[in-house]
Amino acid sequence: EAGVTQFPSHSVIEKGQTVTLRCDPISGHDNLYWYRRVMGKEIKFLLHFVKESKQDESGMPNNRFLAERTGGTYSTLKVQPAELEDSGVYFCASSQDPNWGGREQYFGPGTRLTVT
Amino acid sequence: GESVGLHLPTLSVQEGDNSIINCAYSNSASDYFIWYKQESGKGPQFIIDIRSNMDKRQGQRVTVLLNKTVKHLSLQIAATQPGDSAVYFCAEKLNSWGKLQFGAGTQVVVTP
Numbered sequence: 591e592a593g594v595t596q597f598p599s600h601s602v603i604e605k606g607q608t609v610t611l612r613c614d615p616i617s618g619h620d621n622l623y624w625y626r627r628v629m630g631k632e633i634k635f636l637l638h639f640v641k642e643s644k645q646d647e648s649g650m651p652n653n654r655f656l657a658e659r660t661g662g663t664y665s666t667l668k669v670q671p672a673e674l675e676d677s678g679v680y681f682c683a684s685s686q687d688p689n690w691g692g693r694e695q696y697f698g699p700g701t702r703l704t705v706t
Numbered sequence: 707g708e709s710v711g712l713h714l715p716t717l718s719v720q721e722g723d724n725s726i727i728n729c730a731y732s733n734s735a736s737d738y739f740i741w742y743k744q745e746s747g748k749g750p751q752f753i754i755d756i757r758s759n760m761d762k763r764q765g766q767r768v769t770v771l772l773n774k775t776v777k778h779l780s781l782q783i784a785a786t787q788p789g790d791s792a793v794y795f796c797a798e799k800l801n802s803w804g805k806l807q808f809g810a811g812t813q814v815v816v817t818p
Contacts (some may be wrong), residue, residue, distance in 0.1 A: 697749030
């Protein structure tokens with residue numbers, strides 16, 4: 591069974607440009623999470639989807655970030671316009687049952703975003 | 707892959723020695739904690755977890771200790787191997803939907 595996949599693996603863009611990150615969760619997983627790690631700091635929660643609905647978006651930093659999960663399958667995270675402080679690694683995770691927490695959350699390899 | 711954060715605490719361990727990685731968590735109401743391992747270019751990988759009604763849990767070569775009084779977690783790795791070189795994160799589950807809050811991470815470097 592394929593794990594969580596993310597595309598692209600690395601993106602370099604200029605300040606002010608737009609970037610869209612994609613996450614494909616494990617098939618059948620209703621729960622999808624986005625996290626990010628800014629260099630040298632901890633991994634921070636961004637938001638959580640249950641199927642196509644946003645369950646919790648309390649970690650989204652500002653309105654330059656837009657996450658979607660149309661159809662409840664893959665998800666996209668768009669940053670528009672990108673700023674220098676958006677640089678970091680964006681992780682996606684999915685789980686079938688969220689109640690067991692970390693054991694059941696499977697992480698993708700991440701997308702490394704560099705804003706210059 | 708992802709490069710190591712410039713300000714990550716680093717633990718250098720000789721191969722074969724035991725490693726102890728420490729973590730302080732923030733929420734006294736958290737009831738579930740996890741240790742993750744992240745290798746370069748990969749996402750966090752589950753190592754071991756512990757519920758708040760326990761103070762110790764053992765896995766294969768790893769032990770997690772929980773001290774709720776001082777909100778402290780530790781991960782012990784026995785007989786550290788080169789393949790254990792990675793960044794280790796502790797995390798606490800903040801709600802029933804699986805929202806995780808991570809610690810800053812510790813870089814473990816295993817030397818021969």
